[in-house]
Amino acid sequence: MTDTPHEDESAPATMHGCPVTDSRGQVVIHLGRDRYLEVMRVLVDEGFAMCVDLTAVDYLDYMDRSLPAGVEPERFEVVVNLLDIGQRRRIRARVQVSETDAVLPSLFDLHPGTEAMEREVFDMFGISFSDHPDPSRILMPEDWIGHPLRKDYEVGSIPVQFKGAPT
């Protein structure tokens, strides 16, 4: 299957001082906001030069998920998938983001391709990215209220709003 090459069984459970777990054979590194940019930069130097995906999960209803010791669960997690084309391996970073202060530094300077993805995460989850060159919504209309992929955003029908329609 699409497995990344397995880390050795003897692989240390930490990488750059951050806990590393194995999720169905995939390498996952757990980060907090304080070390996010720093570790991302180190990973680029290690060869993970391509950021293929950046998304988020709202764990509001599932706070008791399993995390390695030392990682404090927060409501949001930003998930970054990195790819090392040279060595054909992948790594995934799960970054805990708190509900009260949902801000992360932008990866734009490191990976310009995350620009649209960070906008999407902001649009869908309300997590802002500081120093992002264009912090606007991307999929929803600019004046939309709420962030649809949050778990407390109900599913249901909403009357279609037309801009400038006569009322």
Added chain:
Amino acid sequence: MTMIADEGAQELRPRSELTAREVMREVGAVLRLSEAEAAKLGDLPEDPDEDQTMVINMGPSHPSTHGVLRLMLELQGETVLRCKPIIGYLHTGMEKTGEQLTFMQGGTNVTRMDYASPLNNELVFSMATEKLLGIDGDIPERAQWMRMLLSELNRMSSHLLFMATNGMDLGAVSMMIYGWREREEVLRFFQKVTGLRMNHNFVRPGGLAADLPAGWRDDVLRILDMLPERLEEYDILMTGQPIWRERLQGVGVITPAEALALGATGPILRSTGVEWDLRRDQPYLRYDEVEFDVVVGTYGDAFDRYAIRLAEIRESMRIVRQILDRMPEGDYRIQDKKVTPPPRARIDESMEALIHHFKIFTEGFKVPEGEVYVAIESPRGEIGCYIASDGSPTPYRMHVRAPSFVNIQCLPHMMRGGLVADAVAVISSVDPVLGEVDR
């Protein structure tokens, strides 16, 4: 100049409000510059005055935008100075919908994202689900090879659609009809196998929905025998033709470093000479057992991207021929009662089978806790599926990494400084599917 803005901050900002950082976004592919360097880039040689430029909207509904893509172009005469894609017109919250549907039903949702290659979408979703279930190593051989057959035929139909739309966008209108004619042959086969031309929901967690119908081999062979001749016609009509080359060569150029930085995958990345094809480099299914070449370009221009897709049709045909030779007998889905509904015949004679059938289709099956990201090579690049499961029958979070969504970030860079007539060629060469961009 004032703009009548109705998407607010999502729109292209007037030149007077440009910051260096904003310029960096627009030339995002110009790598890791300092703001000062980016600001310098912002001063184009013409150093245009605001009243010499014009902002026009291309789209959202323009025949060459392949759906509802809106591009705001700042033009000076016929030169594109800046460009910003504005998306979201087709956003239907499919990732949110994916959280309401069970793993069993999820296929119907993801298949509608990239509607030009639905089977690849289903495949990546099914593979992610199987990985969470821990059954990814137990999928029967025949199911694997059938998946490969469908995936490759889908790649062919998707690239044939590209041939059609690319021709149409550049004025080779007969090409549009030819491309669709050939694609229709492939879709007819899909219809015979899955019952539908598109949005099949045929690849399911655990295997496939049904076995191949009688006579499938002859149908595939008919397609394989028909296509080479037609592809040669394409070569005569387009590849070697001076007008076609003039329109595409040197247009929308992107360098390998820029493509990598922007996260571009698929034919865009390969057109720059980077050999990266997940089928070969991180093989899934049985791609490590078939022979094929990864086609790469040299210049990273629109012509390379066209030529790569044309060559990939031929490579896919090569793979399909090998699949025909090697298609094993056996089961087309895993015989794991947890994920596989009982056969129809059993339902009439066994109460347990009836209950099982009812349960699996109403409640679905529970998937162990965990999270995975699985990526495969779709015709447009890396399509990935990230699923987080909380142990219930519905995904806690289902995210699809859509190749088109990432790839259209290349547009502003490819168009910068080009002609507005080339803009159409550039959009077309990126081959975005807006259903997937907006999801």
